[in-house]
Structure formats: C-alpha cells, structure tokens
Amino acid sequence: MKTKRMGDWLEVIIPDQWEGFTVEKILKKEWNVPRKLMHSFRSNKEVTLNNENPHWKTARVNSGDILRVRLFRPQTLEVTPTYMDIDVIYEDDHMLVVNKPAGVFTHPNTPHDHDTLVNGVAFYFQMNGIEATPKYVHRLDRDTSGAILFAKHDLAIAMLGKELQERKIKRTYLAWAHGKLKPRHGKIEQPIGKDRHHPVRRRVSQGGQHAETHYEVLSYEGSYDASLVKLQLQTGRTHQIRVHLSHIGHPLLGDEMYGGKGSIDYKQALHAARLTLIHPFTEKEIQCLAMPAKDSPLFTDEQVKSLDQASS
Numbered sequence: 001m002k003t004k005r006m007g008d009w010l011e012v013i014i015p016d017q018w019e020g021f022t023v024e025k026i027l028k029k030e031w032n033v034p035r036k037l038m039h040s041f042r043s044n045k046e047v048t049l050n051n052e053n054p055h056w057k058t059a060r061v062n063s064g065d066i067l068r069v070r071l072f073r074p075q076t077l078e079v080t081p082t083y084m085d086i087d088v089i090y091e092d093d094h095m096l097v098v099n100k101p102a103g104v105f106t107h108p109n110t111p112h113d114h115d116t117l118v119n120g121v122a123f124y125f126q127m128n129g130i131e132a133t134p135k136y137v138h139r140l141d142r143d144t145s146g147a148i149l150f151a152k153h154d155l156a157i158a159m160l161g162k163e164l165q166e167r168k169i170k171r172t173y174l175a176w177a178h179g180k181l182k183p184r185h186g187k188i189e190q191p192i193g194k195d196r197h198h199p200v201r202r203r204v205s206q207g208g209q210h211a212e213t214h215y216e217v218l219s220y221e222g223s224y225d226a227s228l229v230k231l232q233l234q235t236g237r238t239h240q241i242r243v244h245l246s247h248i249g250h251p252l253l254g255d256e257m258y259g260g261k262g263s264i265d266y267k268q269a270l271h272a273a274r275l276t277l278i279h280p281f282t283e284k285e286i287q288c289l290a291m292p293a294k295d296s297p298l299f300t301d302e303q304v305k306s307l308d309q310a311s312s
Contacts, residue, residue, distance in 0.1 A: 003281050005093045008072045010281070014065040023049060024056040026067070031280075034158050046070035071153050074131035077122055079108065084120025089147060089275075089288045094156040096121065096134070097275060099290040100148050102266065106139040121150055137164055138171070138236060146173070146272025147290040159280035164236070170276040172307055173231040173241060174218075174299055176269035177250040178260060181227045184217040188244040192237040201257055202239045204247045211237040213244045218306070226253055230307060241270060253298075265297045273304045 002013040018026060027033045027047070041047050042056070048068045049059055061067065072093070087099035098121060100106065105116040113119075121134040135157040137149040149169070151157035163169050193208025195201040202208075212234035219228045227250070231241055239258075245251055246258035254260055255268040275288045289307075292299035 001281065001283050005072065006068070008070050008074070009068045010071045010093075012067045012069070012281075014061045014063055014067060016063045018061055019063045020060050022057060023047060023054050023059050023061065023067070026061070027056070031155065032159060032162050033155060037154050037158070041069065044070070046073075069155075071155055072132075075133060075153075077126065077131075078133040079118055079122045080114045081123035081126045082114050082119035083123050084115075084117070086120050086124045088124075089290055090286060092279075094152055094279075094281060095137075095160065096124075096150040096152060097288045098148050098150065100140055100145055100272075101293060102143050102145040105142050106136055106148060117148065125152075137161060137169070140272055141239065141242075141268070141270075143267035144270045144272060145290070145293065145296075147171075147275040147288050148272070149275060149277070156280065160277070163277060163280065167234060168278055170274075171233050171236075171272060172274035172276075173233075174271045174273045174303060174307075175229045175231055175241060175245070176221075176226045176253040176298060177229050177245050178226055178253060179250050180220050180225070181215065181217045181229060181248075181250050186215055188213045188215070188248060190244060190247055192240060192243050202237070202243050204243060209235070209237055211235045211240050211244065213241060215245075218303075224253075228303065242268065263297075269298045271296075271299050271304075273299075274307055 001015050004011050045053050050066055089099050090097040100117050107118045108116050118134055125132060125134055130152060132152050134150045137151060137160045140148055151160050189212045190204045191206060191208035192202050192211040193205030195203045214232045216230045217227050218230055233240060242252055242255055242258045251258045251260035253269040254263045254266045256262045271292055273290055277286050279286050289304050291301050291304055
C-alpha cells in the first residue's frame, strides 16, 4: 500500500482491495481505530477523501482515491526525557525499534523513575522533533537485552498492540541454558501464574495463564555445560522463558531467581535477538536484528546473524 506523510497528515492511495469500501469500514475494520480516536477524528474533521470531508458511513472509495488522516497531531510529552545512548535498529514515521541494553528497565515503575528506556526514547523524540510520548508495544525484563518496539502515535500503538495480541509480531531470543537440552527441538506449554511466596517471581501454575515457548538447541558448550538455545514466544507472559526453562530443569545461566548459577558479569543469559512484524500501514514485513553489546560475555553478532540459517 502506498502511503506518505504530509506534515501532521498521513496520505494513503486507496489500493485495489479497498475498492467500494466505506471510509468507516477502512477505519473500523482495516485499521481497527479505537472508539476514542474515531471520535477525535470525527470531531476535528481529521479524515478527508479527495480533499473533502466525507460522510463516513456512506462515502465509498475507489482505487486510486486519496485518503488523508491526521495521525501526527503534536502531543505533550508525558514522561521526563533523560539523556541515553539509544541504539536505533529501525525507524519510520509510525514506529521505532530500539536495542535495549541489559540492566535498564523498559518503563518507569514509580513517578520518580527517570532512567528507564522510555525516558531515554523520550529524550530521543525531543532531540529529533517528534512531538509525542513514546509508547512501548511490549516489554523486556530489566536484565534482558534486545529489541523493543515503540509506537509514535495513538493509532500505531492500537494497531501494533492488536498485532501482538494476534501473535503476528514474532520475537526470537537467544539464551544460554544450563545442561544439554533434549530433544534438540521442543515446545514448552505450561500455564504461568504469580508465586504467592515472592513479590516478583512467577511459576508454572495450573491456575495461571496459558503460555507457550518453542525452542531449538543451536549448540552445546561442554566446558561450562550449557546449551545455546533459540526461543520463540507464542505468548508473552512475564518471565516466560525464564520460568519455562527452569521448569524443565535447564534454567538460564546467571538467573539465580529461577535456579541458575550466578555470575558477576550478567544476571541472566537472555537476548531478544530478532523482531519480525507486518507493518500496519504499508503491509510489508519488517525484520529487525538486535546485535549484542560489544562487551557482551554471552552472545556474538555471528550468533544473531545465524538465526536466519537455523530452522524455524
């Protein structure tokens, strides 16, 4: 689909597959615009068809028509911007993918937290003239590094959130797990719930939420009895990989909370190495590789690049 930004507006050339659709159908069914945002678009006359304000329920589009929507209305920054060296993997007018370092929280947990990735991205927005508050689509644990997806405007966060819910956003991780995992390919499907004996820890619990993790052993390092594992999440539960690997007797290296042996260099050997999604507006596949930190004692660029050679 052909789109381009024009100031505060997104211009869309109506594709053949939308021929005969009403404007309302495009907004509601194709883009899943939330009700509050629909009301704002309608009240402020922020949707035009061929430079006119159409009646959404009756106006039908033809292939090649020009639909414009005011998606980029300037918004007040709602978090404190904090200088941080942001590693941008992918960026366009709608979204930003950032390579999060280990040891940084994704978002503030209290009003006094100003050193999280969200604060760093807010500073990046401010410095680059992006008048919006960054909204994360998913999170990573403090000590997990790798790719995190941010939305730049309200419709992007709604559309990307729906993609995540429908499992259309694929997240691939690299991990070092204690021992030799067998079989080399497997699926861990165990529900995860809170551990009532600990404020943060999670555990496999029959009353918990459905959780599914697929894994593939890439190599085994005998010198410290550990397996390099590729993992893909089908669900996104808190601490999912850590809980599932611990449950089958192969906790992450360094992950003391879940039975792994500690290290002074890292707390858990987990890196969100690849993020793949369908762009909500262009409908093209976007694939992002997050390279490990140059001083990482755990992972290498070659291991991340080799994910494409490993079987799906």
